[in-house]
Amino acid sequence: MIAKVNSCAVNGIDAIVVEVEVDISFGLPVFNMVGLAEAAVRESKERVRSAIKNSGYTFPMDRVTINLAPADVKKEGTGLDLAVAAGILSASGLIPMDASKNYLMAGELSLDGRVKPVKGVLPLALAARENQYKGVMIPVENAQEAAMVREIEVLPVGRLSQLVDHFAGQNLIPPFSLDPGFFRNAAGRGFEGDFSDVKGQIHVKRAMEVAAAGQHHLLMTGPPGSGKSMLARRLTTILPMLSFEEILEVTKVYSVMGMASARHGGIQGRPFRSPHHTISDAGLVGGGSKPVPGEISLAHNGILFLDELPEFRRNVLEVLRQPLEDGRVSISRAGVKAVFPCRFMLVAAMNPCPCGFLSDPSGKCSCTSHQVQKYRSKISGPLLDRIDIQVEVPRVKFQDFMSKESGEPSSRIRARVEKAFELQSKRFLSHGIFSNSQMGSRLREKFCPMDTGCRRILEQASKGLGLSARACHSALKVARTIADLDYSSKIKTHHLAEAIQYRSFDRDPM
Numbered sequence: 169m170i171a172k173v174n175s176c177a178v179n180g181i182d183a184i185v186v187e188v189e190v191d192i193s194f195g196l197p198v199f200n201m202v203g204l205a206e207a208a209v210r211e212s213k214e215r216v217r218s219a220i221k222n223s224g225y226t227f228p229m230d231r232v233t234i235n236l237a238p239a240d241v242k243k244e245g246t247g248l249d250l251a252v253a254a255g256i257l258s259a260s261g262l263i264p265m266d267a268s269k270n271y272l273m274a275g276e277l278s279l280d281g282r283v284k285p286v287k288g289v290l291p292l293a294l295a296a297r298e299n300q301y302k303g304v305m306i307p308v309e310n311a312q313e314a315a316m317v318r319e320i321e322v323l324p325v326g327r328l329s330q331l332v333d334h335f336a337g338q339n340l341i342p343p344f345s346l347d348p349g350f351f352r353n354a355a356g357r358g359f360e361g362d363f364s365d366v367k368g369q370i371h372v373k374r375a376m377e378v379a380a381a382g383q384h385h386l387l388m389t390g391p392p393g394s395g396k397s398m399l400a401r402r403l404t405t406i407l408p409m410l411s412f413e414e415i416l417e418v419t420k421v422y423s424v425m426g427m428a429s430a431r432h433g434g435i436q437g438r439p440f441r442s443p444h445h446t447i448s449d450a451g452l453v454g455g456g457s458k459p460v461p462g463e464i465s466l467a468h469n470g471i472l473f474l475d476e477l478p479e480f481r482r483n484v485l486e487v488l489r490q491p492l493e494d495g496r497v498s499i500s501r502a503g504v505k506a507v508f509p510c511r512f513m514l515v516a517a518m519n520p521c522p523c524g525f526l527s528d529p530s531g532k533c534s535c536t537s538h539q540v541q542k543y544r545s546k547i548s549g550p551l552l553d554r555i556d557i558q559v560e561v562p563r564v565k566f567q568d569f570m571s572k573e574s575g576e577p578s579s580r581i582r583a584r585v586e587k588a589f590e591l592q593s594k595r596f597l598s599h600g601i602f603s604n605s606q607m608g609s610r611l612r613e614k615f616c617p618m619d620t621g622c623r624r625i626l627e628q629a630s631k632g633l634g635l636s637a638r639a640c641h642s643a644l645k646v647a648r649t650i651a652d653l654d655y656s657s658k659i660k661t662h663h664l665a666e667a668i669q670y671r672s673f674d675r676d677p678m
């Protein structure tokens with residue numbers, strides 16, 4: 169008798185339906201598993217055997233063969249345990265043969281029959297919706313993330329025996345619905361303070377508003393204690409809310425990392441990731457023998473903050489170039505290929521020189537011009553080119569710092585940024601992009617026409633400041649965003665002049 173139960177294998181951030189076929193036939197009591205199973209899956213035999221016995225059922229004393237189909241998809245992790253056990257119990261007659269066919273199941277079994285949380289439950293729930301299954305049977309700890317997919321039934325299973333009782337019609341598992349309290353996520357809005365906490369620094373706040381509005385990458389340069397980290401941490405508070413589809417997209421990445429279960433909370437706000445400068449390239453862009461997403465994917469739809477940029481290893485920064493361009497990263501390892509999304513806003517901070525006080529009015533800087541050049545050359549030209557907005561953050565003036573007046577709150581700035589987002593989404597509706605920063609040369613020509621005044625300013629900047637062609641294009645895109653914030657359909661000279669100001673790094677440091 170062959171029993172069939174459905175589960176999933178996760179590839180990248182998507183789940184592929186896996187059919188677990190179980191055949192019990194007369195013969196010596198052996199337990200075989202075929203179908204490209206990795207070590208953790210093969211080990212499931214021992215867990216399943218003990219879990220079945222310790223749940224009070226008899227493990228068949230015959231020849232048990234498990235086939236995991238499709239056989240050409242690698243199956244990893246412990247998530248198939250529950251489906252394998254259900255398949256064996258179904259083939260032994262304890263679960264009615266076709267009772268489970270409308271569900272996708274996932275869960276790790278402990279030896280005593282408890283069902284433990286697994287990674288990738290949200291992709292599984294989405295696969296259930298896509299393939300028109302009635303629902304999913306998943307560990308209790310993963311119920312919240314699965315319930316984000318509202319169209320399917322979510323049955324949380326605490327023990328193997330609960331699953332058997334449910335299908336026997338004895339103790340039905342009540343379907344689970346999403347608890348709004350799940351979204352208490354730390355990366356969310358309200359956690360990192362407000363823009364009004366930052367005194368003075370009007371021009372830096374303006375640069376951040378422009379960066380947020382057009383999703384331009386941002387570099388802040390300034391002496392120690394000038395508030396660079398403080399400002400960066402507040403950037404998510406001026407970005408528009410994520411749509412529900414975007415929340416699902418972000419949570420999928422966290423789900424395959426096992427970071428979306430009830431213990432972690434749901435991701436509702438835009439992610440803010442701030443990896444330490446000792447991070448490896450695999451940690452940043454993703455990798456490993458079984459490819460897992462890196463920090464850039466955990467920052468998808470949010471912000472990747474690289475504090476103390478020159479301290480990052482050069483090869484680590486170099487690997488950022490392609491994902492910055494594509495918004496996705498593809499990782500191939502030993503025959504497995506995985507693609508992860510990584511559309512994030514890069515925000516970097518650094519000191520202007522090794523001691524940090526170059527251009528500070530205190531005149532404390534003791535660095536030689538060679539030292540400054542060496543320090544700055546740690547950031548490659550191609551990477552800098554991709555950063556549209558480069559702004560200097562001077563130390564806050566004493567009278568500003570002592571002022572009782574609080575600055576503009578994040579909510580007001582966010583309202584303006586939201587308007588600019590709307591304009592851009594209308595503009596790029598049929599162009600496959602969503603922000604000014606993503607415009608290629610063709611779209612830039614179409615949407616950033618220059619009058620003679622603008623042409624003259626750009627020419628002067630190119631000659632006077634030595635702006636490269638790429639830097640000029642970047643200034644044009646930023647000028648488009650500034651015009652959007654100004655509700656102006658045309659780019660005016662003062663929009664472009666402001667955009668050119670945001671190329672502080674292109675100017676000579678000394």
Ligand SMILES: Nc1ncnc2c1ncn2[C@@H]1O[C@H](COP(=O)(O)OP(=O)(O)OP(=O)(O)O)[C@@H](O)[C@H]1O
Pocket residue numbers: 365366367368369390391392393394395396397398399517518519564569
């Ligand atoms: N404009 C400001 N308004 C209010 N507080 C400020 C401001 N600037 C700096 N501070 C205070 O100074 C502290 C240090 O700022 P922060 O850590 O952001 O500096 P930084 O520029 O990142 O320095 P470093 O280069 O050393 O990393 C902040 O935690 C804050 O208390």
Ligand SMILES: [Mg+2]
Pocket residue numbers: 396397398475517
């Ligand atoms: Mg800092």
